[in-house]
Amino acid sequence: MIRTALWLLAGVVLGGAIHLVVILSLPSLAANAAWARVGGLDALNRAVVLAPALPGEPNPLRLDPELAYAVCRLDLRQGPGMVRGVLPLAYWSVAVYNRAGTVLYSTTNRDGIGQNLELGIFNQDQTRLLAQQQLDVAPGLLIVESREDDVFVAVRLAPAHQVMRKRYEAALGRIVCRNNPA
Amino acid sequence: MRFLGHLLAAIATALVVGFGLSWYALSSASIFGTIEIGPWAAWRDAGSPTPDPYTRAFVSRTGALQLGASEGLQFVATRDSDGQLLDRACRYRIDGTTPLATFWTLVPTDLDGSPIARPGGPAAFHSARIARAQDGSMQLYVSRTLSPYNWLEITGEGSFALALTLYDTASFTGVGPTEATLPSIIREGCP
Numbered sequence: 489m490i491r492t493a494l495w496l497l498a499g500v501v502l503g504g505a506i507h508l509v510v511i512l513s514l515p516s517l518a519a520n521a522a523w524a525r526v527g528g529l530d531a532l533n534r535a536v537v538l539a540p541a542l543p544g545e546p547n548p549l550r551l552d553p554e555l556a557y558a559v560c561r562l563d564l565r566q567g568p569g570m571v572r573g574v575l576p577l578a579y580w581s582v583a584v585y586n587r588a589g590t591v592l593y594s595t596t597n598r599d600g601i602g603q604n605l606e607l608g609i610f611n612q613d614q615t616r617l618l619a620q621q622q623l624d625v626a627p628g629l630l631i632v633e634s635r636e637d638d639v640f641v642a643v644r645l646a647p648a649h650q651v652m653r654k655r656y657e658a659a660l661g662r663i664v665c666r667n668n669p670a
Numbered sequence: 671m672r673f674l675g676h677l678l679a680a681i682a683t684a685l686v687v688g689f690g691l692s693w694y695a696l697s698s699a700s701i702f703g704t705i706e707i708g709p710w711a712a713w714r715d716a717g718s719p720t721p722d723p724y725t726r727a728f729v730s731r732t733g734a735l736q737l738g739a740s741e742g743l744q745f746v747a748t749r750d751s752d753g754q755l756l757d758r759a760c761r762y763r764i765d766g767t768t769p770l771a772t773f774w775t776l777v778p779t780d781l782d783g784s785p786i787a788r789p790g791g792p793a794a795f796h797s798a799r800i801a802r803a804q805d806g807s808m809q810l811y812v813s814r815t816l817s818p819y820n821w822l823e824i825t826g827e828g829s830f831a832l833a834l835t836l837y838d839t840a841s842f843t844g845v846g847p848t849e850a851t852l853p854s855i856i857r858e859g860c861p
Contacts, residue, residue: 495676499683506688511695511727518730525733543785543793543825550734550783552835553793554775557735579772579837583717583738589729591717594738596838598772642735646773646837648798 515588522589525549526559526640535560535573535643535663540653556645556656560665562609564637568623569609571641573663576656577603579646584609586636593632605663606630611637641665696728703728705842707852709753710745710834714842717741734783742771742837748781748829750855755829758786760860761813764832766853767806772838773797778812778824779831786830788823795822808853815861 515521525548529536538557541547551557562569571582575597582605583594597603608629610618615633617623625631643663647656695702702724705712713728715721717739721729729736737744749755750762768774776795778786785793795810800820802808811817812832814824824830832855841850 492676492679495680496683499680500687502680502684503687503691506684507691507695510688510692511723514692514696514727515730518733520733521730522733522735541785541793543787543789545784546782547779547784548733548782550732550833552775552833553777553785554796559735581738581741581838583736583741585735588726589733589736590719590721590726591736591738592719594717594740596741596772598838644741650792 520548521587522549522585523587523638523640526561529559529561531559531561531640533560533562533666535661535665537657537661552644554646554650556647556653556660558643558645558657558660558663559640560663561638561640562665562667564609564611564614564634564639564667567667568611568614569639569641569665570668571605571607571609571643571663571665573605573643573659575603575605575643575645575659575663576652578648578656580605581644582607583642583644584632584634585640585642586634587638592634592639595630604628605643607632607641608668609634609639609641611635692727695724696731705745707745707850709747709749709751709855710852711747712743712745712842714743715739717743737835737837740838742835742839743842744833744835745852747832747834747855750857752857754857756831756855757860758814758824758826758828758830761811761815761817761858763856763858764810764812764853765807765856767808767851768797768834768853769836769839769841769850771797771836771841774834774836776810777833777835778822779833780826781829781831783831783833786824786826788825791823795820810853811858 581596
């Protein structure tokens, strides 16, 4: 009886180890992470407006049906990433993600950046050049440092009414998202 | 033979504990890294640049476009305030107030995140487009059948979820209030 209990206890301990391995390895193994979904779009160096979340249709990115979204992907090996646009007078926000779908940086237009979205994303080498003033950047540029070279950016825009969605999506589609030569 | 039996039992225990605990930790949102208020639960660090390992696994597993910490916070409920699973056959009243935010949305979805409102109609409640009482409280109804006040018609069968997203909120972020109330979800009846 005691021997059986010891075997089961060993099973529980091993189960705890399996649990830790699963939790720690999931980010690198998950095939349906947001990166993979954004990677399925033609969004490298261009802003792609996402189709709205409609009733009865799959919504893998869990989009809010009230908001309009644009995403773009950047490879910082090609140079610092720049995201620029002029957005309507409404609530909008921007977030930068890494491959695991972790938000590296986010802000909203209530943080004093008005209608103009001016975001620069730099990897660590480029940040060092920036600190040494060997990179020219426009004044007022929001500077984001990324430890990884593969990132994607999502811009959320909240139309006050759904009739404004098309106009707002057009504004999202005009966002410039590309690398600047380092 | 006895040794083999013990070994198989230990391995079975390990697999059940290991994978079962992982599934539970990432599905029930009630072990680590979550905020629970009544039937609502949110992953506190889902929008953080340095999430804890459970939150990181949750973010990867769902594949959702998470809100950054400064963008807002999403609460999800799959049960009503009495602990019963939300059922599309029933009528629910969402009653109370929400924490301070620039705006919020409330979206009924299936368990995979797809909106379940009637096609062609509004897919969600929006804080700027609801009728409120004089004290700012609200009564929202989610049901397949006609309901009073603010009503969102849903379709289909089976269980569902309610996603309440607070945009641009200081609550729970460490700079604003850490205590807040969220509306109750009250089952009013099932035909």
